[in-house]
Amino acid sequence: MTIGITILLFFIGRRLYQAQPMIVFVPVFFAVVGCALFVYFADIPYDQYLDDNRPLTFFLGPAVVALGVLLHKHIQSIKNHLFPLIGTVVVGSLLSVTMVASLAVLLKLPSGLAASLIPMGITTPIAIEVSTPLGGDPSITSVVVIMIGLLGNVMSPRWVRWFGISCQASAGISIGMVSHGIGTARALQMSETAGLYSGLAMCINGVITVFTAPLIWSMFF
Amino acid sequence: MQRVAVGGQVLLVPDAKAHIFGACRIWFVKRRVGIEKSQSFDPFHRVLGFVSFCKQGELEFFVGMDFRTEIYGCRFPCPAKDPYLHHQNKMMKAFYLLVSKLWPGIGGIGILAAFYFAGLGLAHLIPFPVPGSVVGMAMIFIALQIRILPLAWVDAGAVWLLSLLGLFYVPFGVGIVESGSLITAWGWPVFIIIMLTVLIVFGISSKVFGYLISRTKKPE
Numbered sequence: 001m002t003i004g005i006t007i008l009l010f011f012i013g014r015r016l017y018q019a020q021p022m023i024v025f026v027p028v029f030f031a032v033v034g035c036a037l038f039v040y041f042a043d044i045p046y047d048q049y050l051d052d053n054r055p056l057t058f059f060l061g062p063a064v065v066a067l068g069v070l071l072h073k074h075i076q077s078i079k080n081h082l083f084p085l086i087g088t089v090v091v092g093s094l095l096s097v098t099m100v101a102s103l104a105v106l107l108k109l110p111s112g113l114a115a116s117l118i119p120m121g122i123t124t125p126i127a128i129e130v131s132t133p134l135g136g137d138p139s140i141t142s143v144v145v146i147m148i149g150l151l152g153n154v155m156s157p158r159w160v161r162w163f164g165i166s167c168q169a170s171a172g173i174s175i176g177m178v179s180h181g182i183g184t185a186r187a188l189q190m191s192e193t194a195g196l197y198s199g200l201a202m203c204i205n206g207v208i209t210v211f212t213a214p215l216i217w218s219m220f221f
Numbered sequence: 222m223q224r225v226a227v228g229g230q231v232l233l234v235p236d237a238k239a240h241i242f243g244a245c246r247i248w249f250v251k252r253r254v255g256i257e258k259s260q261s262f263d264p265f266h267r268v269l270g271f272v273s274f275c276k277q278g279e280l281e282f283f284v285g286m287d288f289r290t291e292i293y294g295c296r297f298p299c300p301a302k303d304p305y306l307h308h309q310n311k312m313m314k315a316f317y318l319l320v321s322k323l324w325p326g327i328g329g330i331g332i333l334a335a336f337y338f339a340g341l342g343l344a345h346l347i348p349f350p351v352p353g354s355v356v357g358m359a360m361i362f363i364a365l366q367i368r369i370l371p372l373a374w375v376d377a378g379a380v381w382l383l384s385l386l387g388l389f390y391v392p393f394g395v396g397i398v399e400s401g402s403l404i405t406a407w408g409w410p411v412f413i414i415i416m417l418t419v420l421i422v423f424g425i426s427s428k429v430f431g432y433l434i435s436r437t438k439k440p441e
Contacts, residue, residue, distance in 0.1 A: 006388070006391050006392065007388065009391075010387070010388045010391060027387055027388075028387040028388075028390060028391060028394065031388070031391045031394075032391055032394035032395055032398065033398070035391060035392075035395045036395050036398035036399065039395060039399070046395065046396060046399040049392065049395065050392055050393075050395075050396065053391075053392035056388065056389050056391070056392060057389055057392050057393065059330075059382060059385070059389045060354070060386075060389045060390070061334075061337040061340075061341070061353065061354040061357070062330060062333040062334045062336075062337045062354075062357075062382055063333075063354075063382040063383060063385075063386050063389060064337075064352070064354035064355060064357070064358055065333045065334075065336045065337045065340065065354055065357040065358050065361055066333050066375075066378070066379035066380075066382045066383050067358050067383070068336075068357070068358035068359065068360070068361035068362040068365070069333075069361060069362075069365065069372070069375050069376060069379035070379065070383070071358070071362050072361075072362055072365035072366060072372065073372070073376075075366070081434065083433065083437055084430050084433035084434045084436075084437060085430070087429065087433045088426050088429045088430040088433060089426075091425070091426070091429050092422050092425065092426040092429070095421070095422055095425055096418055096422045099414075099417065099418045099421060099422070100414060100418055103413070103414045103417065103418070104414065107410040107413070107414070109410055109411070109414075113407070113411070117411065117414060117415075120415070120418060120419075121418075121419075121422065123352065124393070125350075125352050126350055126351075126352065129350035130350075139400070142393075142396075143396070143397045143400050144411075144415065146390075146393050146394060146396065146397050147397050147415070148415060148419060149390065149394075150394050150397070151415075151419065152419070153387065153390075156423075159420070159423050163423065163424045163427055165427045167430075167431070167434075169430070170427045170430045170431060170434075171427070173426055173427070173430050174422075174423045174424075174426045174427045174430075175423075177422055177423065177426045178418075178419045178422050178423050178426075179419075181386070181390065182387070182390045182394070184386065185386035185387035185390065186387070188383050188384065188386060189384075189387075195383065201426075203355050203358070206351075206352075206355070207351065207355075210349055210350060211349075
């Protein structure tokens with residue numbers, strides 16, 4: 001039954017957002033808050049809720065595969081921008097990991113917590129693979145990663161305006177760099193190009209961070 | 222309802238008259254979208270490529286390569302006879318319409334799921350951590366590029382799934398609201414790190430991308 005509520009809230013949010021584009025009505029945010037309230041008041045344990053919603057979360061896999069179809073459709077644009085795309089992701093990935101590590105040193109965070117924060121911008125499964133060997137806590141990592149994803153989903157169109165980004169591809173890359181899949185969902189709403197670049201940035205960022213994070217980590221700790 | 226043209230070849234016709242070119246039937250196309258590959262075909266009528274994606278009402282001139290070309294997702298009046306549409310039985314007609322509208326999406330999702338499972342299997346063989354879905358993505362991309370898999374089979378399903386991508390993340394999002402104790406335990410340093418890193422990486426990556434684009438364009 002909870003799966004029905006999740007779907008219903010998402011579509012209500014989508015309809016409301018079409019009528020009145022306010023931050024509260026961003027479909028993902030609306031559904032997350034609505035479901036959290038529902039789970040809280042109906043006294044359903046989260047594990048059971050997640051288990052009931054397994055059919056929904058399963059589709060994340062095929063949805064990422066569907067990015068391959070988009071890639072095929074826009075291959076010409078990607079070919080033209082391949083070097084800038086990879087260059088940007090490499091720079092962004094190094095910058096992200098270095099910033100987290102140096103800020104963690106500056107603010108004197110315990111190294112376990114810092115290790116959990118290191119893979120902030122990449123998808124949850126890879127982030128856990130990265131943070132666990134460094135001594136991070138997988139549950140903190142996944143909470144942080146998903147929180148940033150939600151933040152990106154809700155705020156990214158605003159950020160795109162703040163930074164004055166006019167190019168769809170560039171907006172997509174920025175969104176994918178910071179807020180991986182959940183941000184990609186929002187980028188896809190902006191345009192197919194933005195969604196594709198966001199998805200690609202997310203995948204490349206994940207693969208690069210796997211290799212660079214342990215190196216940068218060993219420089220700081 | 223007409224089996225319209227995603228996955229067929231598009232011919233740009235210089236004026237607004239319908240042409241008959243060989244055995245191809247030409248329909249009216251308002252705007253061309255998602256053209257994939259250019260190849261020249263005829264000196265007067267340049268074949269621009271394959272229509273891979275189009276929205277309702279966006280096709281105005283169209284060359285169906287042959288009657289087997291199946292085009293989904295669009296609908297425009299066309300003189301071609303569709304046996305099911307002229308069916309007397311209203312139930313049959315409704316059923317046909319439903320199936321013809323839903324099938325491309327459902328079938329496409331099935332194929333995408335098959336690639337996902339194949340990717341999961343292959344991911345075990347790769348030494349460093351790569352999610353199965355990314356391997357599946359690479360596989361479906363290669364299959365489409367070497368034309369083992371027709372785009373029309375998966376296109377509608379991919380568009381469906383990607384438009385619902387946010388929904389699939391909702392259950393995980395509920396998890397972070399549930400673990401509120403973790404968030405309050407960290408305090409403000411973690412909040413500062415998150416906001417600073419996110420905003421700076423966001424801004425810098427767009428600037429770097431713009432810079433690299435301008436650098437790569439210069440030599441021409």
